[in-house]
Amino acid sequence: MMIELIQGKYVYWFYITLMMIGFYAMIAKGNLIKKIIGLNIFQTAVFLFYISIAVSEGSTAPIMLAESYGSLDAGTVTYTNPLPHVLILTAIVVGVSVTAVALALVIRIYKTYGTIDEDRIARLEQESP
Amino acid sequence: MIDFFLLFFLVISAIFAVTTRDILSSVIVLGSYSLVMAVLWTRFNSVDVAFTEAAVGAGITTFLLIAALSRTLRIEEEPEIRESVFPLFQRLKNLLPLFVVLATGAVLVYSTLDMPSFGDPKAPANLHVAPYYIEKSVPETGVVNFVTAILASYRGYDTLGEVTVIFTAGICVILLIRRRKR
Amino acid sequence: MSEHLPILVVLIPLFCALLIFLAGVFQKRAAWAIASLATFLAFAASVKLLALATAGGRISYRLGGWEPPWGIEYVVDYLSGYVLTIISFIAFMIAVFSRDYVKKQVGLDREVNFYAIYLLLITGLLGMIVTGDIFNLYVFLEIASLAGYALVAVGKKKGAIVASYNYLILGTIGAVFVLLGIGHLYMVTGTLNMADLRGLLPGLYHSKVVLTAFAFFVIGFGLKFALFPLHTWLLSAHSLAPSAVSSILAAAVLKVNVYALIRVMFTVYTPEFIYNVVPLAEIFFIIAPVAILAGSIMAIAQTNIKRMLAYSSIGQIGYITLGLALANETALTGSLIHILNHALMKGGLFLIAGCIIYQTDIYDISRLKGMGRKMPVTMAAFTICGLSMIGVPLTVGFISKWYLALGVLEAGRWYFIPLILVSSLLTAVYFWRVIEWAYFHKAASEEALPGRKIAEAPVLMLIPIGIIALFCLIFGTAAFIPEEFARRAAEFLLGGI
Amino acid sequence: MKELIIIRVVARLMIPFIQLFALYVIAHGELGPGGGFQGGVILGASFILHVLAFGLEESRRRLSEKVTDLLNPAGLLLFAGIGLICLIGGGMYLEYDRLPVTANPILASQLGIYGIEIGVGITVAAIMVTLFFEMAHRHDD
Numbered sequence: 001m002m003i004e005l006i007q008g009k010y011v012y013w014f015y016i017t018l019m020m021i022g023f024y025a026m027i028a029k030g031n032l033i034k035k036i037i038g039l040n041i042f043q044t045a046v047f048l049f050y051i052s053i054a055v056s057e058g059s060t061a062p063i064m065l066a067e068s069y070g071s072l073d074a075g076t077v078t079y080t081n082p083l084p085h086v087l088i089l090t091a092i093v094v095g096v097s098v099t100a101v102a103l104a105l106v107i108r109i110y111k112t113y114g115t116i117d118e119d120r121i122a123r124l125e126q127e128s129p
Numbered sequence: 130m131i132d133f134f135l136l137f138f139l140v141i142s143a144i145f146a147v148t149t150r151d152i153l154s155s156v157i158v159l160g161s162y163s164l165v166m167a168v169l170w171t172r173f174n175s176v177d178v179a180f181t182e183a184a185v186g187a188g189i190t191t192f193l194l195i196a197a198l199s200r201t202l203r204i205e206e207e208p209e210i211r212e213s214v215f216p217l218f219q220r221l222k223n224l225l226p227l228f229v230v231l232a233t234g235a236v237l238v239y240s241t242l243d244m245p246s247f248g249d250p251k252a253p254a255n256l257h258v259a260p261y262y263i264e265k266s267v268p269e270t271g272v273v274n275f276v277t278a279i280l281a282s283y284r285g286y287d288t289l290g291e292v293t294v295i296f297t298a299g300i301c302v303i304l305l306i307r308r309r310k311r
Numbered sequence: 312m313s314e315h316l317p318i319l320v321v322l323i324p325l326f327c328a329l330l331i332f333l334a335g336v337f338q339k340r341a342a343w344a345i346a347s348l349a350t351f352l353a354f355a356a357s358v359k360l361l362a363l364a365t366a367g368g369r370i371s372y373r374l375g376g377w378e379p380p381w382g383i384e385y386v387v388d389y390l391s392g393y394v395l396t397i398i399s400f401i402a403f404m405i406a407v408f409s410r411d412y413v414k415k416q417v418g419l420d421r422e423v424n425f426y427a428i429y430l431l432l433i434t435g436l437l438g439m440i441v442t443g444d445i446f447n448l449y450v451f452l453e454i455a456s457l458a459g460y461a462l463v464a465v466g467k468k469k470g471a472i473v474a475s476y477n478y479l480i481l482g483t484i485g486a487v488f489v490l491l492g493i494g495h496l497y498m499v500t501g502t503l504n505m506a507d508l509r510g511l512l513p514g515l516y517h518s519k520v521v522l523t524a525f526a527f528f529v530i531g532f533g534l535k536f537a538l539f540p541l542h543t544w545l546l547s548a549h550s551l552a553p554s555a556v557s558s559i560l561a562a563a564v565l566k567v568n569v570y571a572l573i574r575v576m577f578t579v580y581t582p583e584f585i586y587n588v589v590p591l592a593e594i595f596f597i598i599a600p601v602a603i604l605a606g607s608i609m610a611i612a613q614t615n616i617k618r619m620l621a622y623s624s625i626g627q628i629g630y631i632t633l634g635l636a637l638a639n640e641t642a643l644t645g646s647l648i649h650i651l652n653h654a655l656m657k658g659g660l661f662l663i664a665g666c667i668i669y670q671t672d673i674y675d676i677s678r679l680k681g682m683g684r685k686m687p688v689t690m691a692a693f694t695i696c697g698l699s700m701i702g703v704p705l706t707v708g709f710i711s712k713w714y715l716a717l718g719v720l721e722a723g724r725w726y727f728i729p730l731i732l733v734s735s736l737l738t739a740v741y742f743w744r745v746i747e748w749a750y751f752h753k754a755a756s757e758e759a760l761p762g763r764k765i766a767e768a769p770v771l772m773l774i775p776i777g778i779i780a781l782f783c784l785i786f787g788t789a790a791f792i793p794e795e796f797a798r799r800a801a802e803f804l805l806g807g808i
Numbered sequence: 809m810k811e812l813i814i815i816r817v818v819a820r821l822m823i824p825f826i827q828l829f830a831l832y833v834i835a836h837g838e839l840g841p842g843g844g845f846q847g848g849v850i851l852g853a854s855f856i857l858h859v860l861a862f863g864l865e866e867s868r869r870r871l872s873e874k875v876t877d878l879l880n881p882a883g884l885l886l887f888a889g890i891g892l893i894c895l896i897g898g899g900m901y902l903e904y905d906r907l908p909v910t911a912n913p914i915l916a917s918q919l920g921i922y923g924i925e926i927g928v929g930i931t932v933a934a935i936m937v938t939l940f941f942e943m944a945h946r947h948d949d
Contacts, residue, residue, distance in 0.1 A: 008246030013238065014136040018143050020234045025147040026480060028226035031205045033152050033197065035480055037159055040190060041143045042484075044166055044182070046491055051175050053498045056250035061174045062263070063840060064273040078250070080174040081259040082275040084497070086284055087446055088178050089276070090291040091490065093845060093932075094453045096185050096193075097298030098483055100939050101457055103197040104305040105464060105476045107943070110201040112469050117206040125470055176841040184849040189936060192856060196943035237491075240523035244498060257501030257511075258380050270904075271914040272838045272921060280843065281921040285902045286374040286383045288924070289887055290438070290450035291845075292931050293325065296884050297431045297454055299935035300332060301461035302942050304424040318901045325888060329881040336877050376903035 011052050018045035030118040032106045036099060043095045047088045054081040135169045150205045156194045163187040177276045313359065317372040317385040320356040320395065321438045324349045328430035335423030342426040343410045349430055350403040353437060357399040361392035365799070371443070379443070380504035386443035390647075390800040394570045395440050397651050401562045401658045402433045404775040408662050409555045411769045412669055416553050417465050425465060432458035432559065436567045445493050445579065446503045448571060452489065456482050456535075459564055463552040474547035481544045485534030488527045495524035496579070508579045516588050525589060528575045536568035538632065539602035542625050549621035554665025557617060561624050562658030566650050569631055576635070577804040586638045595636035600730050602629030607737035611744075615674045616664050619741055620657065623700065626734060627653045633727065634715050642718020643801035648793050649711035651786070652699070656708060659696045659779035663689055666768040666776065676745055683750035685765040688773050690749050692780040697742035699783040702735045707786040710793065812861065819861035826854040834929040838921060844928025848883075851929065852936025864944060876934050876941070883931030887924045894920070 025038025062082035146158040163186030170179035245252035266278035327349035372385035435455025464475035537545040606626025613619040634646025699706035719727040830851035837843030891902040899906025904920025905913035
């Protein structure tokens, strides 16, 4: 029972661990680029979760095998569920877009304040708003 | 078993990327993290996503981070020690992120108890909508890569949204940091 | 052509954004005109859609011609038609307002990109409203969010970039939480279509996965619309952004995220789930009063007019969540009217603040001495919107509070009545302060701004403000108009499809 | 400058192949892994390699700001435009079967999918180049 539980779920626990590492970096790190690195870890961990939804044992990649081209049905082969893959393709693009905008902001912040440390920026902002 | 080691490597590299003070090495570790993620996804049969992650996560993201680093600071600054008026309050405040993260993690672990087992072909996600695509995408769209069939046709509108997102990001970056000339 | 309206309403701003950007490489002047035209067309299409939905019920549009749940579906019903009209109207007003404002506050060289991003923001928001597919919702949420982050950073004060960065980090956490929620739902149902999810979920209401998904939706969208303890980003983002942007953020972006949560609560899940299975109402009963009181009290403590308005948004969001938690039709009607209400009032107030800043560069409330005589139209509009915010009869603000109060009594929770009264009083305090400085203090002989005569803002900035203030009064006296639509929507939400 | 010679020779040799591969990936999306997005990223990466080897100035001469600015929305316009053309053919938005170019719905669908993949590729490649150019550009010098 216990072993079954662990066998069935350990991948999920890995992704949760990864997510929490990224999440922690996002909210606890003072360095603005570190936050973005955390953001990337967080997002890819969520992607991993989506991909792991699709996994089913004994299936093959969701591209029709060449031998079943002629017959219009998918045949006897079982293919992996392609839908989560599509969703994650979209989400990866969204992820890199957010990263790009965030980095552009960090570059501007460094130009303005000469630091990318959250506490220092807060202090500078207090001293001369 | 390989999966287990790959996942383990991911955790180690994530921890390293977050804790090291040299952000450049942190970025490089992040790149290898993405690459290993891509390998893992290939093992999970999602070749398209793995391809994209290798190109984007390990490629473009690393490029962008290094480009940004070259214009900011490579080494993480030491945290400032400031006298706090209420030391106890300050210490509690420092613990808050950890608490939030642990609570979120606990909720997520709790939800896994009711999840279908990993790799279960009978999981509901694989039964309801998905079989239709596998059965019909070739006769209906003439595309043999099911992922492309869904991406471009069944959920083509999502892809339009996706391209709009990246376009938005592009002009946002132009708006934010393009050098004004003349 | 009218059968294609649900998609056209989203495509018009998208195409115009592309057009602005393309044209901008050669010609920079056209940007404002295209943006105003696009938002006007979107508004016209929304009105038509609202009329169609009111006459014929739910309109479904199959994108790509694929049947849902295999393809993506667009849905216009009472609720989405209602919100669509509000948001596109405000977007149009703000676009018109922006011409002179943006020229001065943002700068000519960035104008093209500003309007392109503005239209992309509108595209994202409208897409979020009409979509009937939960993953599509996430994609458009991200379009709107990215555009919003960039627009905040345009602000003139240097803190705006930091505000934008914090907004980005917290907003992204919210979006990723929503994505996680969607993943959880997909895992146990195998579908992404909202109507289909609604049919499949009831058997799974006690599944830990479905419960967790709901928690992530509430926290994710809550981060986006500044639900009380998650509001920290809002203050600096809304107060440091250019006023036109603050206006669209407060009037449209917050509202659409509230709408998204309402969609998830009532269309994906059911009233049965949110009121009987999860303790959402109990949590909101604690959060909402704290938000209402804290927002109002903090607003009183502010000296910067935009910060005051930003704090007041937190309290107003509290009203909306209170109405959601009360679980009866009257209160829900109140909540929905309050969405219209707050969109008009806060959108208008930020624009008015924009007018004042445009003409005088004054942020400090105590320096508004004698402004009532120098900028009479602007201050009159401010007074009307302020009275509406307080909830004085004959303004639209009164209607929503009235419905909320009735809903409170209907739910047998009379102890919220004093809360509504006290908070209205507090609201009166912080608006009265501005009105007092503006009308009852003589300008101390131009000492505030030596050598510059203060006059009204350009006409194109005054017109949108006037129209918004007028609508505050029209909907307050002819209350049956918003009432009718909101009641239908509330009935529809609680009664199910 | 001397140490760059090897990089420059190798880059000059590799860039055409990388670009060819990118086009292959865009076109091959219907049959195997790949598609407009992946191909676009690779195409963008080839220009980034050019920047790394030859410097920003040289690359900007080859691919001016105006060109990338025009290409940024062009791909998205192609994608969204194909969707609109479907309306003219009497279909729903993005219903490629109804593209008024051929009577065969399967062929029309395949053409539509090719079209949007190319659109995705153009925008993604142009945006990647834009992002990199803007990020790598030093403001102060």
